[in-house]
Amino acid sequence: MGIQKQKVSVIGSGNWGSAIARLIGQNVKKHSDMFEETVRVWVFEEEVNGRKLTEIINHDHENVKYLPGIQLPDNVVALSDVREAARDANILVFVLPHQFVYRTCESLRGVADSNCRAISLIKGLDFRDDEILLFSDEISRILGVECSALSGANLASEVAEEKYGESTIGTKNLDIDGKILHKLFHTDYFNISVIGDYTGLQICGALKNVVAIAAGISDGLKYGNNTKSAFIRRGLLEMRKFGKTFFGGVHTETFFESCGVADLITTCAGGRNRKVAEAFIGSNKTIEEVEKELLNGQKSQGTTTALEVHRFLEAKKMTNEFPLLTSVYKVIYERAPAESIIDALQH
Incomplete structure (x- = not known):
């Protein structure tokens, strides 16, 4: 393809970040004509059993805190300094909680290669100045690089265990970025499709987490599979409707990709958002307390997205147009009776 070898850096090392670093570490070796062999990963430094997490990853090749029991390739190198992890990178892979995106990107200004491209694996939206923003657009704005996005029915542990799954990449540049990113992520067990609708892809990735909260509330109330299916359909x-109403160029077909209905089903069946919401019902604890107990220091994402989407819909005076998204917010943050969520299915 006539391009220089691409240096890849992964920004983030939770369970999904570690699973993706493992996959990328395999793929850069497989496609050594396209990619540099070393994959640098930024790790938020923590102590685990008296040792630094970066030291454990680099010596034992395992993220014992966030992806225990899974061996990482020896070409995956953990660094605690985000600027060093990203320095001269040609491809930046962002896999971190969305509350850390701005601070992290600001610290990376001028660090990456001038021809750098980025890809966001962040499943969330940002609410600022009464508007909803895509994280790929915000990464592009801050760093001055093109940013694609990846989203799909991808539970991190299953990808790390090489159980077959699919995912979708959305990019503005199908001919160049699409082909390079397909090589970087596609494997026999992780089947990648590439589409141009990067906006719709990210809408799906963010909002399916809110719907999974509804599924978890349903499970917590012991409503059964018929009811949970109704929540998934709604x-x-x-x-x-959210994507079509507030964003231009969103395609209906996108919602039938892995990033759409497949990811929605998977998250409502087995993801952390469903798990947290189920535990929240009848617990007399705040959602933050439940997350802290269940997620080993990580966030469910869906709760934050529910709050941000509700603020956006309130600013637009359109909460009544989205009864399920609104009901999730009210149950989680206003402590509305959990049973009231069933009303959202009557519209």
Whole structure:
């Protein structure tokens, strides 16, 4: 393809970040004509059993805190300094909680290669100045690079265990970025499709987490599979309506990709958002307390997105147009009776 070898850096090292670093570490070796062999990973430094987490990853090749029991390739190198991890990178892979995106990107100004491209694996939206923003657009704005996005039915532990799954990459540049990123992520067990609708892809990735909260509330109330299926169906309709109403160029077909209905089903069946919401019902604890107990220091993402989406819909005076998204917010943050969420299915 006539391009220089690409240096890849992964920004983030939770369970999903570690699973992706493992996959990328395999792929850069497989495609050694396209990629440099070393994959640098930024790790937020922590002590685990008296040792630094970076030291454990680099010596034992395992992220014992966030992806225990999974061996990482020896070409995956953990660094605690984010600027060093990203220095001269040609591809930056962002896999971190969305509350850390701005601070991290600001610290990376001028660090990456001038021809750098980025890809966001962040499943969330940002609410600022009464508007909803895509993280790929914000990464592009701060760093001055093109940023694609990846999203799909991808539970991190299953990807790390090489159980077959699919995912979707959305990019503005299908001919160049699409081909390079397909090589970087596609494997026999992780099947990648590439589409141009990077906006719709990110709407799906963010809002499916809110719908999964509804599924978890349903499970916590012991409503059964029929009811949970109704929440999934209603959720898919609201996801599509949200994308079509507030963002230009969103395609209906995107909601039938892995990033759409497949990711929604997987998250509502087995993701952390469903798990947290189920535990929240009847617990007499705040959602933050439940997350802290269950997620080993990580966030569920769906709760934060529910809050931000509600603020946006309130600013637009359109909460009644999205009854399920609104009901999730009210149950989680206003302590509305959990049973009231069933009303969202009557619209």
